[in-house]
Amino acid sequence: MVTANPILLPELRFMLAEGDTAGLREVAEELHPATVAEFSTGLTDLELWQVLAALPVERQADIFPYYELSRQVELVAVADRQTLGQLLESMAPDSRVELLRELEPELVEEILPLVAKAERHDIRMLLSCPENSAGALMTTEYASLPADITAGEAIARLRSQAPNSESIYYIYVLDAERKLLGLISLRDLILARPTALVADLMQTDIISVLVEEPQEEVVQKLARFDFLAIPVVDDQNRLVGIITHDDVLDAVRQDATDEAQRIAAVAPLGESYLQAGLTTMTWKRGGWLTILFATAAVTTTVLARRPITDPWLIDFIPLVMASGGNSGSQSATLVITAMSTGDCRLSDWPQILRREFMLGILLGLLLAVPGYLLALLYAPTPSAALVIPLTILGVVMLGTLVGSVLPLMFRSLGLDPALMSNPFVSAIVDVVGILLYMSVAMLVLG
Numbered sequence: 001m002v003t004a005n006p007i008l009l010p011e012l013r014f015m016l017a018e019g020d021t022a023g024l025r026e027v028a029e030e031l032h033p034a035t036v037a038e039f040s041t042g043l044t045d046l047e048l049w050q051v052l053a054a055l056p057v058e059r060q061a062d063i064f065p066y067y068e069l070s071r072q073v074e075l076v077a078v079a080d081r082q083t084l085g086q087l088l089e090s091m092a093p094d095s096r097v098e099l100l101r102e103l104e105p106e107l108v109e110e111i112l113p114l115v116a117k118a119e120r121h122d123i124r125m126l127l128s129c130p131e132n133s134a135g136a137l138m139t140t141e142y143a144s145l146p147a148d149i150t151a152g153e154a155i156a157r158l159r160s161q162a163p164n165s166e167s168i169y170y171i172y173v174l175d176a177e178r179k180l181l182g183l184i185s186l187r188d189l190i191l192a193r194p195t196a197l198v199a200d201l202m203q204t205d206i207i208s209v210l211v212e213e214p215q216e217e218v219v220q221k222l223a224r225f226d227f228l229a230i231p232v233v234d235d236q237n238r239l240v241g242i243i244t245h246d247d248v249l250d251a252v253r254q255d256a257t258d259e260a261q262r263i264a265a266v267a268p269l270g271e272s273y274l275q276a277g278l279t280t281m282t283w284k285r286g287g288w289l290t291i292l293f294a295t296a297a298v299t300t301t302v303l304a305r306r307p308i309t310d311p312w313l314i315d316f317i318p319l320v321m322a323s324g325g326n327s328g329s330q331s332a333t334l335v336i337t338a339m340s341t342g343d344c345r346l347s348d349w350p351q352i353l354r355r356e357f358m359l360g361i362l363l364g365l366l367l368a369v370p371g372y373l374l375a376l377l378y379a380p381t382p383s384a385a386l387v388i389p390l391t392i393l394g395v396v397m398l399g400t401l402v403g404s405v406l407p408l409m410f411r412s413l414g415l416d417p418a419l420m421s422n423p424f425v426s427a428i429v430d431v432v433g434i435l436l437y438m439s440v441a442m443l444v445l446g
Contacts, residue, residue: 008039009039009040009042012024012027012039012043013043016047016050016051021054024054024055025055028051028055028059028063029055029059033059036063037063037064037066037067038066041067041068041071045074045075045077045078046078048075049075049080049083052064057086057087057089057090058090060090061087061090061091061092064091064095065092065095065099069098069099069102070102072099072102073099073102076103076107076111081110081111082114085111085114085115086114088100088111088114088115088119088123089115092139092141092166093122093123093126093138093139093140093141093241094137094138094139094247096123097123097127097136100123100127101127101131108127112124125140126241129211129212130212132214132215133211133214133215134210134211134212134213134214134215134217134218134232134243135211135232135241136215137215137243137247138232138240138241138242138243138247139166139241139242139244139247140240140241141166142166142167142231142239142241143158143162143165143167143168143170143171143172144161144171144172144173144178144239145157145158145172145173145184145198146173146174146176146198147173147175147181147182147197147198147199147202148197148198148199149197149198150194150197150198151192151193151194151195151196151197151198151201152194152195154171154189154198155190158171158186158189166242166244167229167242167244168186169185169186169187169228169229170183170184170186170227170229170231171183171184171185171186172231172239172242173198173199173202174239177238178239179236179237179238179239180208180231180233180237180239181199181202181204182199182203182204183203183206183231184202184203188201189201206231207221207225207230208230208231208232208233209221209231209232209233209243210232210234210235211232211234211240216340217342218230218243218248219248220342222243222245222248227245228245229242229243229244230243298427298431310441310445312378312379312380313387313437313441315378316375316388317434317437319371319374319388319392320388320391320392320395320433320434320437321395321430321433321434323367323395323396324395324396324398324399324429324433325399325425325426325430325433326399327360327363327395327399327400327403328398328400328402328403328425328426328428328429329399329403329425329426330400330403331356331359331399331400331401331402331403331425332404332407332417332425333403335352335403335407335408336407336417339407339411339417346408346411346412349408352404353401353404353405355404356400356401356403356404357397357400357401359400360397360399360400361393361397364392364393364394364395364396364397365393367392367396368388368389368390368392368393369389371388371389372385372386372388372389374388375387375388375389383444384444384445386444387437387440387441387444387445390440391433391436391437391440391441394436395429395432395433395436395437398429398432398433398436399425399429399433402425402428403425406424406425406428
């Protein structure tokens, strides 16, 4: 998250008041774009556009993506349309498409005619990619070469391509129809004999991803093969873009944030915590809290209809419910994480259930022993105290099985297991756990 710098902000406003364009340009040119965004984010929208107007459009394009996406949307709303068109032309393809996805379709159609035709075609192509696909992450700024030139000629061509390429460490070898034939690293190209053909130097065993491929699979491939970038091809193996490791890192970070929020029974905010409105927070948190409240009400109804008469048993209700709920949440979180990282798939469900069943027994026994010792302090007889360890064993086994089954079931139905599982695990384990507690108490105590 970009935060305002209170030390530099007054100095920046002073330069704006004095009309010190040269000073603004000097500061913005010397510092990293992210630093410029940091110390200027506290300005009003109009002040910020004054700062950007003092800079070349290429520098504006470097700085603009470092503002929070919600702030970028606010800046677009007050921007001069001609200035905005020039800025979009100069921005990296992936950055500008990320911004345009957040704008109203009518505003996008109003802006696009201000962009050069070639860039406009590129924007429409990227916008047509599904939001969570490889195409939504890719950039179309890459370096490419034909196969029938020498290493010396290739290096000469790269000098002209480099300023417009996001990364030139990997160079992609294409035929006349832009089909991907191979790739060569810049290191290998520099070390090769100047007369060596690119066709002889390139690697032909290429790992690529399809435009429609889910982003999770892109992340897994980049992590598995330790690439700096991965090519994106269409169904005819034509190169349409590349995904660089820094874009994947941003996606992974956002996915991790969303996943953590889902696991806590909060619909993903889609923006930073402090920027999310109270109405948005209430809606996204309140929905699941209402569901959890309703399930807790079911537990209350069960207790009201089948009351526990022994006072010492009532004291152990929180312990019993917590044991089942915690073990279920652990199992659900582990299975969700394993599925999201590709460690396990739906087809692995028999192995998952066997593991969780055995873990339920082991964890249940682990907690049953201290549970029995604690129950001896309150139960009227040692035999009566057996209610607690037997129930703990049962609810922990129940929790681990429910916690592992629900994510698999929701994934098979096409639902998000992270958002759906943990609330339902708590609900099911609470209700069934109380029924199990009562049943064990009736069996042991008669």
